[in-house]
Amino acid sequence: MLIRLNINHNPLNAECRAEEPLSAVLRRAGFFSVKCGCGKGLCGACTVFIQGRSVPSCLIPVSAVRDAEIITLEYFMQTEDYLDIELAFRSTGIELCGFCNAGRIFxxxxxxxxxxxxxxxVIMERLRTFSCSCTEDEPLADAIMLASEIRRKRLGSIKYGR
Ligand code: FES
Ligand code: FES
Structure with a gap:
């Protein structure tokens, strides 16, 4: 069947089975930031943003997200919010291997x-949702705090025109 999806602010008519996992459909459409991992919602490798929330796309039947706004890491990496995170990760020596980076970044x-x-x-509690074998939660939590600070300053300087 043909299901209309909204991916990264673009429409996509996906030929698929209604119950097929969204992760499989996204990969077929060329969104390779979505990885095939555990298929059970445990590793985070298939994470996307749906309606503003990060979710493991391997658990979502594609028919459940018709017309929902789906954002993949490919799109998010073009945003200022991503640049804040990237700068913080670089400054604190965080290097994600790329397997479940979508889960960590989202x-x-x-x-x-x-x-x-x-x-x-608080952050480490949230990070426990997924297991990641290349990056420990504690240094990642520090990097996220720094990213938050970088973002706060960036938005503050926009607000006050500095
Ligand atoms: S592949 Fe979806 S959470 Fe692991
Ligand atoms: S980013 Fe999680 S295993 Fe490398």
């Missing part, structure tokens, strides 16, 4: 965006 973005207290223990 989790970072969600934490920063939520405006919740960006303290290490």
């Amino acid at each position: 989790a970072a973005h969600e934490i920063i965006e939520s405006g919740s207290r960006t303290e290490a223990f």
Whole structure:
């Protein structure tokens, strides 16, 4: 069947089965930031943003997200919010290997965006959602706190025209 999706602000008519996981459909469409990992919602390798929330796309049947706004890492990497995270990761020596980087980066973005207290223990609680074998939670939490600070300064300088 043909299902109309909205991916990275562009329409896509996807030929697929209704119950097929969104991750499989996205990869077929060339969004290779979405990886095939555990297929059980545990590793984060297939993470995308749907309606502003990070979700493991391997658990989402494609028919459930018709017309929802789906953002993949390919698009997010073009944004200022990503540049804040990238700068913070670089400054703190965080190097993601690329397997579940979508899960880590979207989790970072969600934490920063939520405006919740960006303290290490709060962040580490959130990061425990997925297991990542190349990057430990503690240094990553520090990097996320720095990214939050970088973003706050950037938005502050826009607001006050500095
Ligand atoms: S492949 Fe989806 S969470 Fe692991
Ligand atoms: S980014 Fe998670 S295993 Fe490397």
